[in-house]
Amino acid sequence: MAATAPRPHDIPDAAGIGLREPHREAFVAAGLPAPWVEVHSENYLVPGGPRLAGIERVRRDRPLSCHGVGLSLGSAGGLDPDHLLRLRALYDRLQPGLVSEHLAWSVADGVYFNDLLPLPYTEESLDLVCRNIDHAQDALGRRILVENPSAYIAFADSAISEGEFLAALVARTGCGLLLDVNNLHVSATNLGFDPRPWLDAIPAAAVGEIHLAGHARLRIGEEDLLIDDHGSAVGEPVMTLFATVMRRIGPRPVLIEWDNDLPELDVLLADAQRAQRVMDTAATVPELCHAR
């Protein structure tokens, strides 16, 4: 495949979309109306067929980011070497401009849970996740971005704040960060913390990508929780927090994720344009601590 693989293409500091299979054909037919797209890596770990051919078609003309949802950087049992090989082959084929994973676990004793599950933020977890990131970056031959999770619970033995935990991952492994502003808002609301010191704690220069998405408010037991369902337009509080992030760290590749109750492609593109305007406006406001 090396002879036909596209050259790596940097992801621009602009608002792209998470491209989902039901939108792929419409996206191509409309002339690829987004500056870049991101896909979930595991959806393209297929032997062949129209799905793989379709994303190669998109990749020919647009920068592509690959977002892994199954590597499980937080697994106590370490990473699956077969899965790393599969991902490596896909990334060598698609040459994504960015590759990302999550600060979470989804595999225990060989069972894959289709969710991004929370870790206790302890020294034991920090050592383990650093080892797993080193392993992943080595095996993939690339720097990866690590995304902050959305959380509904926290563990009693968590002794490190999430922001400090992410900063330590960057310092010890050289990984970058994928700042999911919706996840930050969801976690901060559900767990009752202030996102500002969280933002102070992470190294701005390490943020290589931003995610935005919609969330839902649901009654769970005796309380309302924010659920990270990626099933609606980006909420106003998240856009406001995104504007704050932009004023602090400057423009970045920004992505709209929408996974459930998919709307027409135009609706998704309109949300990306909304994010682009927020980013453009923030660029005209004096930056407090622009570091990159």
Added chain:
Amino acid sequence: MLADTQRGFAAHLLCGEAGIEESLRPGLPAARLGVYRNTVMGSLAAVLGQAYPTVRRALGEDRFTSLACRFAAENPPRRPMLWSYGGDLPGWLEAAGDALPPWAPDLARLDRAMHEALFAADADPLDPARLASVPPDRVDTLRLVLHPSVRLILAGWSVHALWKDLDAVPRAEPEAVLVGRTDGEVRCARLDPPDGALAAALITGRTLSDAAAEGGPEGGGDLQAMLLRLLHNRLVVGYALDAGPMEG
């Protein structure tokens, strides 16, 4: 230990087992754990629903989801590529009984074959002219190599008609369904049992003469029509000839 925490969390996700709530920060309602359990089970049921769309419609959303959640708790995924998850569902439905319609496992096999065919490896079709160049005295020893997407379902019920129209009345009549992907599109065709036996022999790499013996003229199968069908649908990707007789 982190490994113990994850094991406890996993037991909660799959079986609702208690215990993990003791690790939570004091003051956080244990009901919050239910968000994770709902996400995991709900998303696996949705994945199975995408892989078995006709069964889902035939059984109805609620009944399918409840079966899918039970299946997922007993057979959780072992690989993160969820398009490949759930291949054991037809057999599980057969064993589950559950007063399910007797045709449900066969319909599930057809859904599964079509789902797998969509993701099977690519291969270029054989130019039929190359088959024409096989010497006539060697044709009997020819074995076809079929496209990686080709699947054959041997069913005890008329699931092809049901797949086309869920309002069709299922009949307890054996049939075969041939599935394959042509130019990126998965198609299926109903075969009578003799043609099904013929197709099964060709798929498993038997020679044309052996295949003809399995389902051929006495059994009612039509080898020539089957070859034309496979070639027309661009499902033949190669062939092999057995070594010819030694010539002195």
